[in-house]
Amino acid sequence: MIPVMPKDDCLEAFRKMLLIRRLEEACIDAAQEKRVPGHFHVYIGQEATGVGVISALDKGDFIYSTHRNHGHLIARGADPGMTLAEILGKSGGYAGGKAGTLHGCAPDLNFPLSSGIVASIIPIAAGTAYAMKQRKLPYVSAVLFGEGAMEEGAAYEALNIASLWKLPVLFICENNSAEVDRKPGGGQYHAPNNSIIEITDLARVMGMTTVIIDGLDLDAVWTGARDARARAIRGEGPTFIEVRTDTWPGGQWPTLVTGRTDIRHAWTNEVPSQYAKNAKWFTRNDPVLSVARKLLMLGIAGKEELQKIDISVSHQMAGAVEFANQSPYPPAEDAYAHVWPT
Amino acid sequence: MAETMFGVTKIKAVGDLMRRDENVVIIGGANFGGLLHSQYIKPLFDEFDDRILRTPSAELGFCGLAVGAAIAGLYPIVTIGTGSFAFEAWPQIVNEAPNITYMSGGKVKVPVMFHALVGIRISGAAQHSARPQAMLMQAAGLQIIAPSRASDVGPLLQAARESERPTFWIDHALLFEETGGVEPGPIPALGKAAIVRRGKDVTLVGYSIDLVRCLKAAAKLEKAGIDAEVIDLRTLCPLDSDTICESVGKTGRLVIADECYPAASVASEIASIFTDKGWGLLKKPVKRLNFPAVPVPLSPPLELHLIPTVDKIVAAAKQLMN
């Protein structure tokens, strides 16, 4: 696979995927020490989606996300130290500690906000696309959300409007419970809750181009997003992309149930005995290992090169953790700042 | 320990109501508690499996569904989850349910109970910390209950059921593990506030989590030689101005703790009583402790700075005594 992305882009994408993994591992470490305020959601298992989509975007494009935004920020090039500081509620974060994990943003990178309200972000992304169109700017708006968002009315309204007015928007639906039997009506978190079986059917009846992509296939995600962006710029309207991944077994209270990622598993194909219960993660579902294997297979990188990337990423992450830990909490009077634009 | 927890008593009260009345159903995607409390709620959900409609995350849809079910003979208790999610269902909660009886000349009833865990839950940040109660007080035709003490939940649920009025149950995310307040004794009717501590120096008014804070403040004030009277509002609509006036008539001093924003809040509504009905009862200005008018920040020191804490209530009461 990976025949389309240029070699350097492949390696950079892999580096970002690994950086996301290391950031989430650091988050989980901090949470073990009760230093992460509030409930948080990690991006482990979905790295190829965020990185694939966002690598295909232009600097002028806008990105919107949800409660599961850490990976999207890093994919966009956000500073991992500032990202982590924000998650910890520190003054060194992108929002000075006001946003935290739920509302990650990097405004300078055209990443204005993440909404913690399921589906609420989708119409906002469509509105930015309208602004792009109205102002005749050659940019698109991309929004990444979970399949749960397709249970809310806001999603339908936004899809309809975007398709009706051919707005340049990419709807990226991250279906991270692809392994769940898609029998309608389960009524639970991480279970199918829609009367339809194929989520993309909903967008198709609204006249949108739809695509279903395997979330382990970085190249397919990148290509899908690139093509969708081109269609949007040509005035052909929105694309609805469903990217499917299996649920990472680390669960609702994120715990390192699959250990700390060891890149060598990509070529040793070993499943550490303590993680035997989650063998499928090592053999198939881990996007980081999966992409590493493809890079090796296609001769794009050798083991040494991958290990070098790992060392450099781990070094960068250590600096980020240091920065976030050293960053002070904001002083109490900061609470009153930024209610209004200054 | 667990038996005396507010949350456990609350779940039992819901179960009792469901056992007495087969038309009571639960509709919603959420729980009566946070994720940490599912163990206490599971038995209820197991017992009434076929009377629970587990919905998609579709607040607008399922709140409307509950309104329709209420019109046709069911009594739905709607678990909206976090209070902020009520905004997703606002059209049904404030523009449909409360208007229907009036719009039908009194002929159509909408006996429905919306339930949400509102409030500053600690580290919920801006979009998971809403206190929608003051806004809900602007929906004429909507009854609002806000029990703070476990002993009140069953009677208020029963009374709301019998009233056949659309009702919003303001529950607080932090109340679940509170253990005070299962005291025996007469339980006031729906619409009556309760004097939960007698005192002569200063009146502290609260509801939901702020009532718990008022009681803790009263205990601290006692040590400082200040005898506080504490009023639990129990319901926000109707709002029992008589009991408040009676108490302030005695103490002449009033502190109100209310997590809502200051403008058009529960506290400002209570303060307004003293511009007419309670005119002349005060010896000192009213102290209103609200959450200042800023979105809820994530960072713990910022959030803590803004909450009407026990210490702030104590300080306000002391100031009034000087």
Ligand SMILES: Cc1ncc(C[n+]2csc(CCOP(=O)(O)OP(=O)(O)O)c2C)c(N)n1
């Ligand atoms: C309007 C609203 N209702 C309910 C919730 C509670 N909630 C938080 S995450 C979530 C599930 C989201 O699932 P999905 O969109 O598939 O994203 P995932 O967590 O699987 O990435 C729910 C229901 C919410 N945040 N907002």
